[in-house]
Amino acid sequence: MTGSVDQTGAGRGASSAEVRQRLLEIAAHMVREQGAPALSARKLAAAAGTSTMAVYTHFGGMPGLVRAMVAEGFRRLFERVAAVPVTDDPLQDLRNAAAAYRAHAQADPDLYMVMFGSATLGDHRLHREDRIVGLDAFEQIKQFMQRGMAAGALREADPAAVAAQWWTALHGFVMLELTKFIDVVDDAEDTVLWPLMDHLLRSLMVTPGPPEPGVFRQ
Amino acid sequence: MTGSVDQTGAGRGASSAEVRQRLLEIAAHMVREQGAPALSARKLAAAAGTSTMAVYTHFGGMPGLVRAMVAEGFRRLFERVAAVPVTDDPLQDLRNAAAAYRAHAQADPDLYMVMFGSATLGDHRLHREDRIVGLDAFEQIKQFMQRGMAAGALREADPAAVAAQWWTALHGFVMLELTKFIDVVDDAEDTVLWPLMDHLLRSLMVTPGPPEPGVFRQ
């Protein structure tokens, strides 16, 4: 039953891929505007002017639609971080990448929570293959670290390990910020995020800078 | 039997507080064993041998039950971290506290995700008052930092800010670990968690230790 047709062949009036894309966009909009619990197959179908069956023909069900949203979310995160310009100051590039990463999460907070397995969005959890789509974004960070080492700014180390440490700190702040737990302190961006990233980077540098860091911005 | 019946003065056979506690325990057990989505008022009532109305008389609904579970989860996290012995080595105390915090999250991962606003568990999100119940646990970390400064091991700084940085890094790792995203690297405990905490601590110390850290355990 392997319908050869596949990518182009099927469909009528509005092509199959168009309906699929339309459903994804509307679903993302609903999550962004009204939060993850507001997304349902029925409301989505109503907003798209179709029936719930469209979700099943294109995504196999709500979990499939969520997986497609997650993949798209990671693709955009990757784009966003990849758009950070590469300068001759690898450390500043890392700071800019952190700012871009955080800005992306803030622009679509509920999608970020869905991407990282929280906010289960109904029932089904993410599978292994849903997680590896985030690898591109992680590779991006590894390359920043490798550039820092090649430029002699960072000590030689396993780029994956160092990138994971950087990502862990950043993800921790983003999550605490999105869930509002970071409000236990005032002015968290200047007292927590940038000092934390600065402390980490300084420990990774070959020649740690001045012990009292000027809080760097952006 | 009822005996004292204490403050409420209500109830019959099994006292009101007993039923309430029983529902909480069974709900926590269901979340721990079968994940957050497996918890429902109907299944909980069936497991407790009562009707769904018990959830409403005692908690006002499922969101109220979730809030009670979150409060209990923070209370136990506080207990667990507070049980870390205070020695004359504040830095080692902080490492032990991190290990205890992580162990607590690993022992009940789904509850940890619910506590931190992820895994919305049905619908309702956490309110402000649900979040401040975590303040006790945060105060605990602040005290560790203050001890480190008083002992001359850590540089003088705002204990709240420093504690938040430490918490951010730790929470980030715990979340990435629970969602399995940290599997992008091998041996994450030794290549990410402890090096990250070590790098942060070393930047906070008055006299940074040897540049190449022996990876500390436990």
Next chain:
DNA sequence: GTCCCATCCATAACGCCGTTATGTTCGGAC
């Protein structure tokens, strides 16, 4: 041009969910 049939989707139903309205059953106060 004609036929064929895979594809897409509308409709309706099933079982689950949280929640609510209503009635019943008690323990304790008087």
Next chain:
DNA sequence: GTCCGAACATAACGGCGTTATGGATGGGAC
């Protein structure tokens, strides 16, 4: 004994994801 009110059973309502069924459509084979 009488009464009150808290605690719970029962049943219903609307919404959810999902599935079964059938009708419409349009491209490919001939």
